Amino acid sequence: MNNEPFSPVDLSTLTLCKTPAEAVKALKKIYANQLELIRARFEIYADGKSMKDAPDNGVYPLLAVSVPARQVRQTSILSMGRIAGDTLHMTTITQPELFEDYLTSQLAYVEGRFNVEIYVGLSDVPIPLTFALEAATASLSGNQKDGLHYFFHLPNLAATNDEIVNGKAILRRSGPLPLSLFTAERVDYSLHRIRHYTATNPEYFQPYILFTNYQRYVDEFIETGIEAVKNGDAEALVEPGGRITRADGCPSCDEIKKMPQMPAYHLVRKDGRGVTLVNIGVGPSNAKNITDHLAVLRPNAWLMIGHCGALRRSQRLGDYVLAHAYLRDDQVLDDVLPPSIPLPTIAEVQLALTKAVLDETGLKPSELKKHLRTGTVVTTDDRNWELDFEYIAARLNQARAIAIDMESATVAANGYRFRVPYGTLLCASDRPLHGEIKLPGMADAFYQERVGQHLKIGLRTVEYLAEESKAGTLHSRKLRSFDEPLFR
Numbered sequence: 001m002n003n004e005p006f007s008p009v010d011l012s013t014l015t016l017c018k019t020p021a022e023a024v025k026a027l028k029k030i031y032a033n034q035l036e037l038i039r040a041r042f043e044i045y046a047d048g049k050s051m052k053d054a055p056d057n058g059v060y061p062l063l064a065v066s067v068p069a070r071q072v073r074q075t076s077i078l079s080m081g082r083i084a085g086d087t088l089h090m091t092t093i094t095q096p097e098l099f100e101d102y103l104t105s106q107l108a109y110v111e112g113r114f115n116v117e118i119y120v121g122l123s124d125v126p127i128p129l130t131f132a133l134e135a136a137t138a139s140l141s142g143n144q145k146d147g148l149h150y151f152f153h154l155p156n157l158a159a160t161n162d163e164i165v166n167g168k169a170i171l172r173r174s175g176p177l178p179l180s181l182f183t184a185e186r187v188d189y190s191l192h193r194i195r196h197y198t199a200t201n202p203e204y205f206q207p208y209i210l211f212t213n214y215q216r217y218v219d220e221f222i223e224t225g226i227e228a229v230k231n232g233d234a235e236a237l238v239e240p241g242g243r244i245t246r247a248d249g250c251p252s253c254d255e256i257k258k259m260p261q262m263p264a265y266h267l268v269r270k271d272g273r274g275v276t277l278v279n280i281g282v283g284p285s286n287a288k289n290i291t292d293h294l295a296v297l298r299p300n301a302w303l304m305i306g307h308c309g310a311l312r313r314s315q316r317l318g319d320y321v322l323a324h325a326y327l328r329d330d331q332v333l334d335d336v337l338p339p340s341i342p343l344p345t346i347a348e349v350q351l352a353l354t355k356a357v358l359d360e361t362g363l364k365p366s367e368l369k370k371h372l373r374t375g376t377v378v379t380t381d382d383r384n385w386e387l388d389f390e391y392i393a394a395r396l397n398q399a400r401a402i403a404i405d406m407e408s409a410t411v412a413a414n415g416y417r418f419r420v421p422y423g424t425l426l427c428a429s430d431r432p433l434h435g436e437i438k439l440p441g442m443a444d445a446f447y448q449e450r451v452g453q454h455l456k457i458g459l460r461t462v463e464y465l466a467e468e469s470k471a472g473t474l475h476s477r478k479l480r481s482f483d484e485p486l487f488r
Helices: 020-046 100-113 142-146 184-198 215-230 284-297 347-361 365-371 385-399 408-417 440-471
Strands: 015-017 059-067 087-092 117-126 208-212 236-239 243-245 264-268 275-279 301-304 307-310 320-329 372-380 401-405 422-430
Touching (some): 015 020, 020 059, 020 100, 020 117, 059 100, 087 184, 208 440, 215 236, 215 243, 275 440, 301 347, 301 408, 301 440, 320 385, 320 401, 347 365, 347 422, 365 372, 372 385, 372 408, 385 401, 401 422, 408 422, 422 440
Parallel strands (some): 208 275, 301 422, 320 372
Antiparallel strands (some): 059 087, 307 401
């Protein structure tokens, strides 16, 4: 059995493209033609006609980059490493219209680093019917649905995995190297899950993502977003169900009647400062789930801005916690990223969060330590960890932990795993070890006072990170591994 990510390919069967823009244009045309083959084939099947003369199943486009070693410039910039020999890097592509800007920028980035040749063509990987025409199969009869697998390709879970992301590709060196972290089928899988879990289409997701674990942040984000749209600071606010509010202040439709598991809200801007807020709810499983899928969109950064339990007597309710380290007791990623693997902080993110706290609180730098604590955040999978205090007390003490929650380390770990810059700024909503347990009356007063300010800090942080991204200094080399794919 061939365990290589990609099969060997004869470059003479592919089309050489002169520029990244030409390559992306060709990918869009190939993809559209392959989808049309699947549509035509499906219509024949749905009409109950003979499949003998039906068109072939469509396949994903192939994108390949050839790097001749003799032409490699021996310089190292940002997170791009060096190449020692002639190499061929490949990936399959889906929905090039959605990823047009990303593909163009990444090809230009690689072309600026190496003297490359860019090829496009057809892969040997079929596009699954359910990814190409998800809704169409609903109209089929029971017998027709049962017979689909005889005439169409369905998702191949054996090949839809994170082996490239998890570093296993480094052990396989005989075939073409991966060009990107995700194959087309893995991307399609996540795009459909994004729609399901957030009730918004992937094209609305912005380059900066804020995760929260409380609905009150959503209410504040909607209010702030509508104000930004009216003031001309944003193009639109997009809510679950495709509800869009533009400058006239009139939503395009009613609010969705049944909210999804993790609703997403999008403040759309053209200048690279757009922000998406996702209410992931409570728990590390949700945090892993949504970041597993959003990673394929290649956001510039994601941040956790939720609530936490403060662990030190010197902390007060409403104080902020900036995570400099994480104690991963969440367990959900242990199989793919062992807890022994350290999660480095991203300096640009840490500095941006600190500056944003100073801006929005009005504190002087000399007063900052009184209200912003830096240190280790514990993420647990046990909502009632307080009931087993004797077990956890020594661990918290050894870790010098300053706060505990149920999502932050998971978000950070998947950021590290997927090469997405990450950060965490929490707000202390209770002090369970010191008798201040979160109760309804106390919580309401706290939320009213702090949620608005906390959200503004997150939005201001995005402003600073957008400046870093524009300067090309946001994506840290510490997120890159050995033999990393050329695409970030």
